[in-house]
Amino acid sequence: MTYESITVTPLTPTIGGEISGVDLTKPLSNQQVDELHAALADRLCIFFRDQPISHDDHKRFTNYFGGAHIAPSTAPWRVPGHDEVTIIHADKDSTFVAGEDWHTDMACDAEPPMGSVLYLHTVPPQGGDTLFSNMYAAYDALSDRMKAYLDGMTAMYDSIVGFGGKTPEGMKLPRSSHPVIRTHPVTGRKAIYANRGYTTYIEGVPAAESRAVLDFLFQHVQHPMFQCRFTWRPNSIAFWDNRCSQHMAIWDYFPNTRSGFRIQVLGDKPV
Numbered sequence: 308m309t310y311e312s313i314t315v316t317p318l319t320p321t322i323g324g325e326i327s328g329v330d331l332t333k334p335l336s337n338q339q340v341d342e343l344h345a346a347l348a349d350r351l352c353i354f355f356r357d358q359p360i361s362h363d364d365h366k367r368f369t370n371y372f373g374g375a376h377i378a379p380s381t382a383p384w385r386v387p388g389h390d391e392v393t394i395i396h397a398d399k400d401s402t403f404v405a406g407e408d409w410h411t412d413m414a415c416d417a418e419p420p421m422g423s424v425l426y427l428h429t430v431p432p433q434g435g436d437t438l439f440s441n442m443y444a445a446y447d448a449l450s451d452r453m454k455a456y457l458d459g460m461t462a463m464y465d466s467i468v469g470f471g472g473k474t475p476e477g478m479k480l481p482r483s484s485h486p487v488i489r490t491h492p493v494t495g496r497k498a499i500y501a502n503r504g505y506t507t508y509i510e511g512v513p514a515a516e517s518r519a520v521l522d523f524l525f526q527h528v529q530h531p532m533f534q535c536r537f538t539w540r541p542n543s544i545a546f547w548d549n550r551c552s553q554h555m556a557i558w559d560y561f562p563n564t565r566s567g568f569r570i571q572v573l574g575d576k577p578v
């Protein structure tokens with residue numbers, strides 16, 4: 308890829324790119340927006356440093372990619388007056404953090420977000436990295452026999468997994484049927500979509516077979532060959548494509564504080 312209005316420095320050959328040459332506290336030019344779309348398609352997750360953005364800056368940035376996806380299940384963590392913005396926070400009083408296992412965001416929704424834009428203003432002295440894994444590479448690494456077996460299969464994606472398998476009283480948890488392997492609407496490439504954070508069973512096969520195949524896939528997608536690891540600094544931003552990557556947040560910094568805001572970007576029904 309060649310870029311004229313931004314600079315993209317790859318993190319690994321497979322995934323991740325650090326972007327420089329943009330100031331996200333200000334509106335971007337059309338060329339910058341086009342090149343960021345290209346960088347996201349090429350690198351799957353892109354990172355920015357030294358961007359002390361406001362909620363309005365954060366929303367303007369996501370609008371360049373289609374606007375905000377407001378997931379019903381984020382209601383308890385929304386910023387008052389900014390429904391699009393979810394608080395991502397952990398400190399000495401936390402008993403759990405968001406996204407501690409491999410997943411792609413809100414796969415339980417009928418139309419999951421295409422991406423997520425996470426801004427952290429406060430980070431621990433060490434730790435709190437986020438891992439990202441390339442689901443095209445994970446799909447490409449399967450045998451042709453396994454690809455043929457999985458293509459066309461669907462699975463249940465259920466937010467109950469994040470609640471430890473129990474529906475909290477008074478809540479109706481979202482769940483949706485989606486493909487196990489999805490085709491990216493922009494690149495046309497196939498990617499593994501089944502993920503440990505949401506996928507409960509493959510439809511149309513015996514339970515034991517579904518369990519064995521999912522366990523294989525969950526293990527397979529976390530191979531280090533497919534990954535990059537992003538180390539946060541204050542005022543960093545990560546923007547990842549949920550349609551072709553999975554990620555997990557590492558909570559190795561207790562009792563320190565890690566804090567910021569996330570907006571998810573509108574997507575469509577996986578096919």
Ligand code: SIN
Nearest residue numbers: 395405406437555556
């Ligand atoms: C998430 O899964 O959206 C949170 C990721 C993180 O906190 O690094």
